[in-house]
Amino acid sequence: xxxxxxxxxxxxxxxxxxxxxxxxxxxxxxxxxxxxxxxxxxxxxxxxxxxxxxxxxxxxxxxxxxxxxxxxxxxxxxx
Amino acid sequence: xxxxxxxxxxxxxxxxxxxxxxxxxxxxxxxxxxxxxxxxxxxxxxxxxxxxxxxxxxxxxxxxxxxxxxxxxxxxxxxxxxxxxxxxxxxxxxxxxxxxxxxxxxxxxxxxxxxxxxxxxxxxxxxxxxxxxxxxxxxxxxxxxxxxxxxxxxxxxxxxxxxxxxxxxxxxxxxxxxxxxxxxxxxxxxxxxxxxxxxxxxxxxxxxxxxxxxxxxxxxxxxxxxxxxxxxxxxxxxxxxxxxxxxxxxxxxxxxxxxxxxxxxxxxxxxxxxxxxxxxxxxxxxxxxxxxxxxxxxxxxxxxxxxxxxxxxxxxxxxxxxxxxxxxxxxxxxxxxxxxxxxxxxxxxxxxxxxxxxxxxxxxxxxxxxxxxxxxxxxxxxxxxxxxxxxxxxxxxxxxxxxxxxxxx
Numbered sequence: 267x268x269x270x271x272x273x274x275x276x277x278x279x280x281x282x283x284x285x286x287x288x289x290x291x292x293x294x295x296x297x298x299x300x301x302x303x304x305x306x307x308x309x310x311x312x313x314x315x316x317x318x319x320x321x322x323x324x325x326x327x328x329x330x331x332x333x334x335x336x337x338x339x340x341x342x343x344x345x
Numbered sequence: 346x347x348x349x350x351x352x353x354x355x356x357x358x359x360x361x362x363x364x365x366x367x368x369x370x371x372x373x374x375x376x377x378x379x380x381x382x383x384x385x386x387x388x389x390x391x392x393x394x395x396x397x398x399x400x401x402x403x404x405x406x407x408x409x410x411x412x413x414x415x416x417x418x419x420x421x422x423x424x425x426x427x428x429x430x431x432x433x434x435x436x437x438x439x440x441x442x443x444x445x446x447x448x449x450x451x452x453x454x455x456x457x458x459x460x461x462x463x464x465x466x467x468x469x470x471x472x473x474x475x476x477x478x479x480x481x482x483x484x485x486x487x488x489x490x491x492x493x494x495x496x497x498x499x500x501x502x503x504x505x506x507x508x509x510x511x512x513x514x515x516x517x518x519x520x521x522x523x524x525x526x527x528x529x530x531x532x533x534x535x536x537x538x539x540x541x542x543x544x545x546x547x548x549x550x551x552x553x554x555x556x557x558x559x560x561x562x563x564x565x566x567x568x569x570x571x572x573x574x575x576x577x578x579x580x581x582x583x584x585x586x587x588x589x590x591x592x593x594x595x596x597x598x599x600x601x602x603x604x605x606x607x608x609x610x611x612x613x614x615x616x617x618x619x620x621x622x623x624x625x626x627x628x629x630x631x632x633x634x635x636x637x638x639x640x641x642x643x644x645x646x647x648x649x650x651x652x653x654x655x656x657x658x659x660x661x662x663x664x665x666x667x668x669x670x671x672x673x674x675x676x677x678x679x680x681x682x683x684x685x686x687x688x689x690x691x692x693x694x695x696x697x698x699x700x701x702x703x704x705x706x707x708x709x710x711x712x713x714x715x716x717x718x719x720x721x722x723x724x725x726x727x728x729x730x731x732x733x734x735x736x737x738x739x740x741x742x743x744x745x746x747x748x749x750x751x752x753x754x
């Protein structure tokens with residue numbers, strides 16, 4: 267899956283779980299500060315992403331995922 | 346002179362309507378909301394009938410908010426929002442806005458759903474919102490957040506007396522000057538295989554599966570148990586001075602409340618109605634009224650063989666010969682038993698009956714039980730006298746909880 271495809275899938279997950287408008291999701295955005303995804307929502311986003319991309323995102327890794335780009339990088343590496 | 350508590354807003358979502366207006370019109374017309382449960386999960390159950398809300402909550406709530414609520418909270422929020430809007434969505438100090446909102450069972454649908462996910466997909470797939478969705482105060486907390494209530498958010502739990510107790514709690518909050526406005530009521534949504542099986546195991550439910558509409562028949566000789574229902578009701582209770590100062594529409598007043606406990610059995614009502622009659626007496630004393638003032642009673646009347654008689658005895662003990670002047674109605678004949686939502690939904694019926702001088706119709710009364718000699722509101726015989734100004738709503742719950750609310754206009 268390309269970075270672009272991952273971004274678009276993540277945008278869909280963020281919309282489904284947290285109601286973030288897909289058009290607002292770009293690689294440079296911070297989950298918490300820009301997209302207002304709180305910590306409980308982030309758990310749900312991570313679970314949905316694990317299902318979608320077939321990867322495992324360990325808890326200790328989640329706190330390093332500050333921006334959407336961080337998540338994309340992790341998923342690309344883990345796939 | 347103590348504070349008077351006005352009712353300035355009403356909201357409901359029930360098996361006979363998606364809002365107050367629809368629910369009320371069907372209650373007057375005697376249209377039943379009891380249906381056969383066609384779901385796969387209901388197959389083979391002893392009881393396969395229920396009063397079901399047909400409005401899809403996702404059509405009226407924000408999707409993202411709704412997916413973080415158990416169905417019981419969804420229905421509660423829908424009722425609260427309607428009541429709030431009906432009250433004119435007052436702009437008030439949030440420190441003076443309270444919530445008293447309960448549920449008898451809580452988020453059981455979510456418990457079951459997440460349990461299945463845990464078993465089938467693993468413990469690490471359990472939704473992080475599970476706890477806030479299943480905690481018994483979930484509906485109260487969510488309603489509180491919806492409107493930013495900060496005076497205090499409370500959630501009594503007393504089985505089928507829950508939302509009546511919540512309304513009594515709201516009354517006290519305003520009388521004690523803890524709040525000017527309280528959103529009070531309750532909700533229930535536990536039509537699932539576990540809850541229906543569990544109530545059926547108690548032999549509490551009607552098993553008239555082939556005639557759903559005829560199954561809930563309070564006071565009728567052929568009654569064989571209650572019919573489960575789901576739904577919610579919400580009242581906006583408001584300090585009368587506060588309501589008048591902002592020019593609010595006033596439906597009537599919550600004049601008093603009485604609460605007692607049977608101290609008898611975890612599920613069965615005390616058969617002589619002693620505990621329940623004390624709740625009725627206390628409510629009248631609290632309202633500074635007497636039995637001769639009462640024109641109408643919305644009875645708890647669940648359609649169980651024992652419960653309906655115990656309540657009759659309680660009413661007779663409390664009101665004596667004055668009971669013969671009262672028009673009694675049993676709305677569970679139409680809605681089924683909304684459990685934690687019942688007291689609130691039936692309070693709305695009571696308030697509207699006084700306001701319109703017309704009581705909801707008791708359905709399925711074909712052969713009235715001679716052990717329950719009361720005047721029952723039935724089709725074309727549901728008018729209240731023009732001077733009717735006091736009505737009671739009874740609610741009782743497993744555990745021996747008894748609540749009586751007094752409404753006036």
